[in-house]
Amino acid sequence: MNKHYLYALSAVIALFLVAYVGTAVLGLRLIFGVLIPYLAVTVFIVGIVYKIMGWARSAVPFCIPTTCGQQKSLPWIRSNKIDCPSSTGAVIIRMILEVTCFRSLFRNTKMRLEEGNRLTYKWEIWLWVSALAFHYAFLVVIVRHLRLFIEPVPFFVRMLENVDSFFRVEVLYDAFQVGLPGIYLSGLVLLAAVTFLLLRRLVIPQVRYISLAADYFPLFLIFGIAFTGILMRYVTKIDVTAAKTLTMGLVTLHPTVPAGIGGIFYVHLFFVSTLLAYFPFSKLMHAGGVFLSPTRNMTTNSREKRHENPWNYPVPIHTYEEYEDEFREKMVEAGLPVDKPFVKPAEEPADSSAK
Amino acid sequence: MNDKKWIIAGIVVFLALFTFPLWYNMGRAAPAPELILTEKAKAARECVMPEKYMRANHMQLLGQWRHAVVRNSKREFVNPEGKVFTMSLSNTCLDCHSNKADFCDKCHNYASVTPYCWDCHLDRSKENE
Structure with missing residues (x-):
């Protein structure tokens, strides 16, 4: 039994209750509809800039790019240009592929003992598949939500909506009906992927062992966001015009709180606000961190170029050349080999201490 | 350190x-957008269902009507108050709300919704004008 996910789950349930009771019972719509979203966005922006500037100030003491292929060396040895990038251009290509395709996650393997004590590694693709589905579905959902934040709605949002609602699934009975308004695939994919990622942490013993509340909380929270969104769209229904009036008020800096939108909408908004405010201080900052990870964004030219540690302060050093200059005469006298032959100065006496 | 300008960018x-x-x-x-009601709609005062329900659920109701008419050839809709309506977008809804451009399209455009009602149904009001 793992208490960590219970902490996270209870936190999300508490957030739900706070938002629902706050708006549906106490009627604090101004607080949950205007004040908290503004506060959350401010925390999000300031937090992200603060975090990233902190990373920008940090030193990179070592050249630690991960090499996943043959390094560039002799001309007749074929090097892996992307997985062991020796030039800036190749690093940029590697970064783009890392950010858009999660290539390092693709290499995920599962280790286990088979037939007694034979250690085996198996390629494990499902984490990569669900992570890709999750992130892209979330991106589509976010871009789709621009329809509520922009007036008139730009063409790319409409285009995305059309593609997203490509499958027209309609179940129409008096008691149960789904499909009007049209079903967006991205929302369902997001919910399915986040559920898989959550179950992965709960079911696989090794992953559960290393999971903390900070791992479960965003998953439960995003599950809550996707769930309340889907609930509003397909089941409980809300007055979209009123919802857009509120969101447009927020982005045009003339906040209004229209009547006619229910508690679930404010729960959705409060969950999103929580996610935004939580983002900069959590593991979710991998969104910015991936660009700044030295294992990915450094060139693997450690043999060609010396990586200067920025911490290095000037250290007094005494090279062999200097040592020999200082003691050459004595070394020759003692019969030790010297690099430069000793020439006895003609007029002046040998001033060895001058170097 | 040296990449500060790129990070700031x-x-x-x-x-x-x-x-x-x-x-x-x-x-x-x-x-x-504000809903503009025609004189006839104002005079009727009540839609087939209460306003709050209609604002959020009209698409669902229309879907159910279509299903009832096309699949089950059931054309009468009885609302909770016992009033009987003919299930028809063109003849019942558009009879009162004959101002499609002001009543339907404004909000649909605002919320970026493209209902496929008008793939089949005609907006008769234009012909009448």
């Missing part, structure tokens, strides 16, 4: 993208 790009709705809407008033 990245942050600026991120902030520009994140605040896209803010500066895109700048200087643009985008008031919510």
Whole structure:
């Protein structure tokens, strides 16, 4: 039994209750509809800039790019240009592929003992598949939500909506009906992927062992966001015009709180606000961190170029050349080999201490 | 350290993208569309269902009507108050709400919704004018 996910789950349930009771019972719509979203966005922006500037100030003491292929060396040895990038251009290509395709996650393997004590590694693709589905579905959902934040709605949002609602699934009975308004695939994919990622942490013993509340909380929270969104769209229904009036008020800096939108909408908004405010201080900052990870964004030219540690302060050093200059005469006298032959100065006496 | 200018450029790009709705809407008033009711609709006072229900659920009701008419050839709708209506978009809904451009399209455009009603149904009001 793992208490960590219970902490996270209870936190999300508490957030739900706070938002629902706050708006549906106490009627604090101004607080949950205007004040908290503004506060959350401010925390999000300031937090992200603060975090990233902190990373920008940090030193990179070592050249630690991960090499996943043959390094560039002799001309007749074929090097892996992307997985062991020796030039800036190749690093940029590697970064783009890392950010858009999660290539390092693709290499995920599962280790286990088979037939007694034979250690085996198996390629494990499902984490990569669900992570890709999750992130892209979330991106589509976010871009789709621009329809509520922009007036008139730009063409790319409409285009995305059309593609997203490509499958027209309609179940129409008096008691149960789904499909009007049209079903967006991205929302369902997001919910399915986040559920898989959550179950992965709960079911696989090794992953559960290393999971903390900070791992479960965003998953439960995003599950809550996707769930309340889907609930509003397909089941409980809300007055979209009123919802857009509120969101447009927020982005045009003339906040209004229209009547006619229910508690679930404010729960959705409060969950999103929580996610935004939580983002900069959590593991979710991998969104910015991936660009700044030295294992990915450094060139693997450690043999060609010396990586200067920025911490290095000037250290007094005494090279062999200097040592020999200082003691050459004595070394020759003692019969030790010297690099430069000793020439006895003609007029002046040998001033060895001058170097 | 040495990459500070690139990192700051990245942050600026991120902030520009994140605040896209803010500066895109700048200087643009985008008031919510107001429903314009025709004289006939005003006179009727009540729709087939209460206003609050209609605002959020009209698409579902229309879907159920279509299903009832096309699949089950059931054409009568009895609302909770016992009033009987003919299930028909063209003849019942558009009879009162004959101003499609003002009544339907305004909100649908505002919320970026493209209902496929008009793939088959005709907006008769244009012919009448």
